[in-house]
Amino acid sequence: MTEVTQSTPDSATEPSGYDPAVVEKKWQTRWEERGTNDTDLRDGARPFYALMMFPYPSAEGLHVGNLFAFTGNDIYGRFQRLQGHTVFEPIGFDAFGIHSENYALKVGIHPAELIPRNIANFRRQLKSAGLMVDWRHELSTTDPEYYKWTQWIFLELYKRGLAYRRRAAVNWCPNDKTVLANEQVIAGACERCGAKVEQRFLEQWFFRITDYAERLLADLDWIDWSETTKTAQRNWIGRSDGAEIVFRVMDLLEMGAAATVGLNVMATTAELNAMATDIRVFTTRPDTIFGATYLVLAPEHPLVDALVTDDQREEVAAYRAATSKQDLVTRKVNREKTGVFTGAYAINPATGKPIPIWIADYVLMEYGTGAIMAVPGHDERDFEFAKVFGLPIVRVVAPRGVHPSRHTADAAHVDSQNRDEHPPLEEPYVDTEHAHLVNSAQFNGLTVEEGKHAIVTWLARHGHAKPIVNYRLHDWCVSRQRYWGPPIPVIYCDRCGVVPVPEKDLPVLLPNVEDFKPDDTGVSPLARVESWYRVKCPSCGHDARRETDVSDTFLDSAWYFLRYPSSDVENKPFDEAMLKKWLPVSSYIGGNEHAVLHLLYSRFVTMVLHDAGHLEFEEPFTKFRAHGHIIREGAKMSKTKGNVVIPDQYIERWGADSFRTYLMFLGPYEEGGDFRDQSIAGVRRFLDRLWVSAVDARRDGAADDGVLRKLHQTIKKVTEDVPRLSYNTAIAAMMEYMNVLRAKERTPHVDEVRPLVQLVSPFAPHIAEELWERLGGRMSIFDSGWPAYDASLAAEELVTIAVQVNGKLRGTIRVATGTGQEEALAAAMADPGIKKFATGTTKKVIYVPGRLLNVVV
RNA sequence: GCCGGGAUGGCGAAAUCGGUAGACGCGAGGGACUUAAAAUCCCUUGGGGGCAACCCCAUCCGGGUUCGAUUCCCGGUCCCGGCACCA
Numbered sequence: 001m002t003e004v005t006q007s008t009p010d011s012a013t014e015p016s017g018y019d020p021a022v023v024e025k026k027w028q029t030r031w032e033e034r035g036t037n038d039t040d041l042r043d044g045a046r047p048f049y050a051l052m053m054f055p056y057p058s059a060e061g062l063h064v065g066n067l068f069a070f071t072g073n074d075i076y077g078r079f080q081r082l083q084g085h086t087v088f089e090p091i092g093f094d095a096f097g098i099h100s101e102n103y104a105l106k107v108g109i110h111p112a113e114l115i116p117r118n119i120a121n122f123r124r125q126l127k128s129a130g131l132m133v134d135w136r137h138e139l140s141t142t143d144p145e146y147y148k149w150t151q152w153i154f155l156e157l158y159k160r161g162l163a164y165r166r167r168a169a170v171n172w173c174p175n176d177k178t179v180l181a182n183e184q185v186i187a188g189a190c191e192r193c194g195a196k197v198e199q200r201f202l203e204q205w206f207f208r209i210t211d212y213a214e215r216l217l218a219d220l221d222w223i224d225w226s227e228t229t230k231t232a233q234r235n236w237i238g239r240s241d242g243a244e245i246v247f248r249v250m251d252l253l254e255m256g257a258a259a260t261v262g263l264n265v266m267a268t269t270a271e272l273n274a275m276a277t278d279i280r281v282f283t284t285r286p287d288t289i290f291g292a293t294y295l296v297l298a299p300e301h302p303l304v305d306a307l308v309t310d311d312q313r314e315e316v317a318a319y320r321a322a323t324s325k326q327d328l329v330t331r332k333v334n335r336e337k338t339g340v341f342t343g344a345y346a347i348n349p350a351t352g353k354p355i356p357i358w359i360a361d362y363v364l365m366e367y368g369t370g371a372i373m374a375v376p377g378h379d380e381r382d383f384e385f386a387k388v389f390g391l392p393i394v395r396v397v398a399p400r401g402v403h404p405s406r407h408t409a410d411a412a413h414v415d416s417q418n419r420d421e422h423p424p425l426e427e428p429y430v431d432t433e434h435a436h437l438v439n440s441a442q443f444n445g446l447t448v449e450e451g452k453h454a455i456v457t458w459l460a461r462h463g464h465a466k467p468i469v470n471y472r473l474h475d476w477c478v479s480r481q482r483y484w485g486p487p488i489p490v491i492y493c494d495r496c497g498v499v500p501v502p503e504k505d506l507p508v509l510l511p512n513v514e515d516f517k518p519d520d521t522g523v524s525p526l527a528r529v530e531s532w533y534r535v536k537c538p539s540c541g542h543d544a545r546r547e548t549d550v551s552d553t554f555l556d557s558a559w560y561f562l563r564y565p566s567s568d569v570e571n572k573p574f575d576e577a578m579l580k581k582w583l584p585v586s587s588y589i590g591g592n593e594h595a596v597l598h599l600l601y602s603r604f605v606t607m608v609l610h611d612a613g614h615l616e617f618e619e620p621f622t623k624f625r626a627h628g629h630i631i632r633e634g635a636k637m638s639k640t641k642g643n644v645v646i647p648d649q650y651i652e653r654w655g656a657d658s659f660r661t662y663l664m665f666l667g668p669y670e671e672g673g674d675f676r677d678q679s680i681a682g683v684r685r686f687l688d689r690l691w692v693s694a695v696d697a698r699r700d701g702a703a704d705d706g707v708l709r710k711l712h713q714t715i716k717k718v719t720e721d722v723p724r725l726s727y728n729t730a731i732a733a734m735m736e737y738m739n740v741l742r743a744k745e746r747t748p749h750v751d752e753v754r755p756l757v758q759l760v761s762p763f764a765p766h767i768a769e770e771l772w773e774r775l776g777g778r779m780s781i782f783d784s785g786w787p788a789y790d791a792s793l794a795a796e797e798l799v800t801i802a803v804q805v806n807g808k809l810r811g812t813i814r815v816a817t818g819t820g821q822e823e824a825l826a827a828a829m830a831d832p833g834i835k836k837f838a839t840g841t842t843k844k845v846i847y848v849p850g851r852l853l854n855v856v857v
Numbered sequence: 858g859c860c861g862g863g864a865u866g867g868c869g870a871a872a873u874c875g876g877u878a879g880a881c882g883c884g885a886g887g888g889a890c891u892u893a894a895a896a897u898c899c900c901u902u903g904g905g906g907g908c909a910a911c912c913c914c915a916u917c918c919g920g921g922u923u924c925g926a927u928u929c930c931c932g933g934u935c936c937c938g939g940c941a942c943c944a
Contacts, residue, residue, distance in 0.1 A: 228938085231861050235940050242944080283944060296944090335942060360942095367943045374944090380858085381942050472943055592938080629938095634868090665882070666869065671862085674869055682882045688897095720873080729871070732881035739881090745898065802877035807925040809877055833911085846924055852876045856924045 018691035020655025024766040028127060036780050037089075037132045041565055041578060044086025049582050050077030051561055051621070053590035053598070054092040057118040059103055062125040064630060064637070064645040064663075064675070065591070071660045072627050072669050072725065073589040074131045078762035079722045080586075081132070082786040088582060089132050090564040092139035093119050096147075097553035098176055101484035102193075105517060111484050112512060115142060125647065130656045130765050132782070137567045141556035146563065147486035148507035149573035150556055153605060154478075154489055155500050156612055162208045163478075165498070170477065172200040178482050199326075205488060205549065207476040209604050213237050214469075215618075216603055223619050226626040226670065232595035238472025242284035243456045245373060245465045247295055247346040249277040249307060250354055277306060279346055279357070282368030282470055285375060286459070287451030289350040290440040291396035292373035293386070295357045296339065298365040299323040307357060309343025316340050316359060323361045331361055337385040348373075349464040350441075350455070360385060368470050376428065383428040393425055397448065398438045476601065478552045483516035483525040485550030493537035493544035502538050508546070524548040557598050558605040561585055561620060574614075584617045592626040599624070625725060628672025630663070645675055657764035658684040664727035664763060673728075686735050687760075687767055693741060693748050694757060694771040703751040710740045711752060712794035715787050718759045727763070734759055750775060755787035803828045804854040805837040813853075821847040828853055 031037050052073040055066050074089065081087040095115045104111040119140060126133065139146055157163040172178070175195035209216075217237050220230045279295060297304055299320045308316045319340040323331070339360030348355050362381055363372050376386035376393040386393050429435070432448040443451050443458075459465035479488065487508045489501035501508055511532040516525045526533060526548040537544035565578040590599075602620050610618040632643045650659045662680040667673025714737040721730035737756060741748045754775050761768035761781050772781035796817055801824060803811045811834040813827045825845060828834050844856040 228861060232939055235860060238940080238943070240943075281944080285944080332942070337942090362942045362944095364943070372944045379944070381944075384942090470943080472940085595939080668870085676869065676883070679869065679883045685897095686882090724873085726873085728869095729873090729881080732871075735881055742898095800877080804877085804925070807923090812877065844924060846876085848876055852925085854876080854924055 017695065018688050018767070020657060020687075020767070021652075023770045024128075024130065024656050027766045027769045028130065030769075031780075034780070036782065037134055038136060039086060039088040039134045041088065041582065044088075044581065046085045047581050047586075048077070048080045048085035048087045049561075049565075049586045050074075050080065050087055050089045051564075051585045051588045052089075052091070053588075053594065054094050054557070054560060055122065056094045056097070056099055057115065057122045058099070059107075059114070059118050060639075061118075061121050062129075062647055064647050067129055067647050067659075068630050068663050068672075069590060069627050070126070070129065070131055071663055072727065073587075074660075075664065075722065075727060075762040076587060076589065076725070078132055078765065078782060079786075081782050082758070082762070082784070084785065087132070088134060088137075088565065090137045090139075090567075091126065091131070091133045091135075092560055092564070093122065093141065094553065094557050094560075095119065095140050095142045096485045096550075096556050098178065098480070098482060098484070101482060101516070102176065104484070110512075110514070110516070115140075128651055128656055129647070129660065132765070137564050139560065139563060139567050141486075141553075141560065144507045144509055145570070146560075147510075147556070149563065150486045150551065150559070151489040151501070151506050151508060152503065152573060153559060153609070154551060154555070155503070156614075157207055157608060158490075158500055160608065160612060162211065162608060164206055164208065165203055166206055167201055167203050168206075168477070169199050170202055170204060171197045172202075173197055176482075178480055202479075202481075204477050204479040205490075205547075205551075207478055207604070209476045209601075210471060210473055212604055212607055213239070213471040213473050215607060216473075216600065219603070219619055223624070224622060225624040226592070229592055229595045229599065229624060229626050232592065233600055236473065236596040236600065240284050240470050240472070242282055242468060242470065243286040243452075243459075243465050244280050244282055244369065244468045245286060245289065245349065245459060246463070247279045247281065247349065247355075247373065249279060249357070250345045250347060277303065279303060279371050280369045281371045281373045282468065283373055285378065285448075285452070286456045286465065287437060287440075287443075287446075287448050288375040288378050288396050289348065289373065289455055289459070290437075290443075291375045291377045291394045292348050292350075292355065293376060293392045293394055294355045294374045295346055296360045296363045296372050296374050296382075296385070297342075297357065298363045298370040299359045299361055300365040301359070301370045303371075304342065304359055307342050307344040312341060312343035316342055319359065326361070335362075337362060337381070337388045339385065339389065341389075349459055349462070356391070358385075358389075366474065367472070377425050378428055378430055380428050380430065383425075394439060395425055395429065396437060396439045397429055397432075397435045399429075399431065400434055400436060476552075476554075476604075478555055479549040480552055481524045481549055483510075483513060483550070485553065486510065486556070487526065488547040488549050488551050490547040491535055491537060491544050492547065493540060493542060495542055496537055496539045496544075499537055499539045499544070505538065510550070524550065526550070554597055554601050555605075558601040559609075561588075561602070562606075562609075562615075579615065583615070584619060585621045586623065588621040588624045589627060590624070591629070595626070625670060627725075628667065628670055630666070630672050630675050632675045633677075634674055650680065654680055654684050655687075655766075657767045658687055661687070661731060661763045665731045667728060669725040669727050683731070686731075686738060687764060689738055689742060690753075690756065690760060691767065691771065693738070693753050694775060696747055697750040697753045697775070698747050699750050701749065703749040707740055707748070707752050708793055709796065710737055711755060712789045712791075715755060715759065715789035716791075716794055719786070719789065722762065731763065757781070758784060758787050799850045801828075801850065802852045803831070803834050804852065805834065806856055807854060808837075810834045810837045817850065819849070821845065821853075824853050825855070828855070 050073055052070050055062070077087045077089040100111050100115055104114050107114070141147060141150070154163060173193065173195055175193045217234065217239055220233060279297070281295065304316065304320070337360065339358045342357045342359060344357045345354040346357055347353070362385065363370065374382040374385065376382040376391060377395045378397055383393065385391070435448055437443045437446045437451045440451070443454055446454060456465050456467055487510055489506060489508045491499045491501060493499050511526070511529050513525055513529055515528070533546040533548055535544055535546055536542065562574045562583065565582045566574040569575045606615060606620040607618045609615045631637065632645060635641065635643060637644045647659065658680060661683040665683055666675060666679065714733050717733040718730045721727070721733070734756065741752055741756070757768050757771045757775065758781060769781050772784065777784060798814050799817050800812050800814055802809055803813055811831055813824065813831065815824055815827055824847060829838065838855050838857055840857045842855055842857055846854040
């Protein structure tokens, strides 16, 4: 249990009279009654869509991390509202998926019963946090009115040829008994349960996200997103520029001849091409082709059967069998080089020499062409492999200093360099920056970059190569052999084949299945519900059956932001007028753990819907900011450590306003912070002092000029900090102002306090609303506008200037703002403490008005 | 290994354009109020030296640029996140 170090200030004895429990209840009720947080979606003149990543409604309830994210977004949204925008801040629940299903299995309650319960609890918690949410637009991905359109999106992709079925090696989690997307496999283990992932072959539905790789990459150059998130997406898409190079396989006759005669293959290729087998490889280092001493194919490569010689057939078959038995994980984790010679040779198109063809599991079928040219001299993996099997290692790239022409003065050295320009490499030489080509015929001396271009151009003339771009990104596997998700809206008919469910028949309702446990068959639990999956073909009317897989949860969340403004619309996924007014999303705040999954899929789905003519924009989130993560007393929070912060307890003891403000105060929002129980007292004290200041404020006389100056400086600071999400410094500035406001126990004037209440309101909305009312506000503070700062009022008359002698601080002077250098220098020299260091002739004077004076002697 | 981000008092952190390092908050110490405690308010609080005015040292480590570097450049250490037999 979480120990909260300080007890609740008892409202009866609390000197300030501030009782958050009373204030927060009062305003939450009022806001609901008055519809303060409801957005008139049709009317907003300056719409602002403040989106937060919707939560997965776990049974544990709202996590402090959720609240950290939501509060940051809420402050941003409230600030925009105070700036005159019509703000829409919706929320919903990402309630489908394995998470929910596994938990339901664990506690033995049907998810259809469990999920609404969890949602109710979440809703209660969210309301207690005082978010400016328009609850009329709440949505849940499990609602048939929602997933009807998730299914519709699947069909849109299908119509456009972007959804296809393929039998594929998939990641199979033996614990969750389902396939996983590559993205859900972390270091060979299931992202959710940590079990070791195995390899299975199943018919799967895929989305052709790879068709969009280039667009997804290119748009990253202009969308206003956290740089860290964009970097993660770039890595994930993994564009690599290289070339596809064709290696011709030698036939047996040629092989015999090659053993005795030096072949000039370049000349004869054209005529032989027709009958010979080609192996196409992908490489990012075409400049090293003269050093390609062997080829390697993935064991699964379709050409292996055709290539293998009779001598090697048995060994090759055994190796292929061993590889296919191996799960995808061990194959990638075990880096010891293994492989088998096929007995076949290919011609290196650059050297014209025959090189052996091997198969090895370090070459993956799913990347590039499933075949590589091995350049052991300049690639670590190829080097290791060549060492193990005694294959030749040739140097074709050398550091600049090794070039013979650089050593003509040193006869002995030149001699050794010339005789053997590629001494045995102790390790692969992979530097591409300070290097040039050697042993590469007419290309010697070129830099790596020049060599790449020149060699591809040269090979291309003979049809041996072409520049090509490859992506690491794979197509998105959306099939899940599970129960708790939207059924994929497809029907299989023996006569018509794959038939999409007609739009008028959507949604394909998820039947209520009592026994929803997945089993080892790799078939969804829905396959057990015969009454459900047996249907008539919508096309020919004959017996047919439904697809029994459900779709990936990431499809549910890939479009929810499009639905929010139209959550009440029945006959279409989104209303055109709403789209026009509210989308793309003005500001999206969320965690970077979704940098490549949710955020990439959302962009993809948006692009597809754009191409299909449903959306005018192709990027869903104009602005995205990743928030940081909270740790607890220097350690990561985890259930096992029992150090998780439960928001409810803190809200109860300190109030939601204090909790919110504290969360925002503990560090830079985009970096996160360290939650320390003791420190929350600081922000609570600040709110107590705010309360007293407002309640006791004097109305007679006038505000103090000095205090007003600080006030306007504070308004400026907060106004600048909030849009930058620099919440911690904004709060610090308000605390600083509070110190001035209440210095020496003075009683502040209303005019000094009222604007502060407005500044505080995005952070601590309840207390602000209460004090606003007590100060005479008639309508909600959130409709009161944002205080303007007056630069002339904020200006200081006197400034302190640091005085340095030779760059060392020797004192400070107080001068009028706008004082010139001569005058400032005179003032500084009048100070004996400074003067005594400024001896001798003055060489130079640096003057930064208002800041610093540096005298160099 | 590659790509990001980071390292500042006892602690969380500021310093936004190269210009007084440590704002703000926590904790700690002292004081006021109180019979007492809590709460509240006030003062002190990077390290070292000095009776003192003051002086020296200090932003992960080592160099450099500059009148001046937490900030820019080069080299290194450690921590966090992402990717990883991706050719």
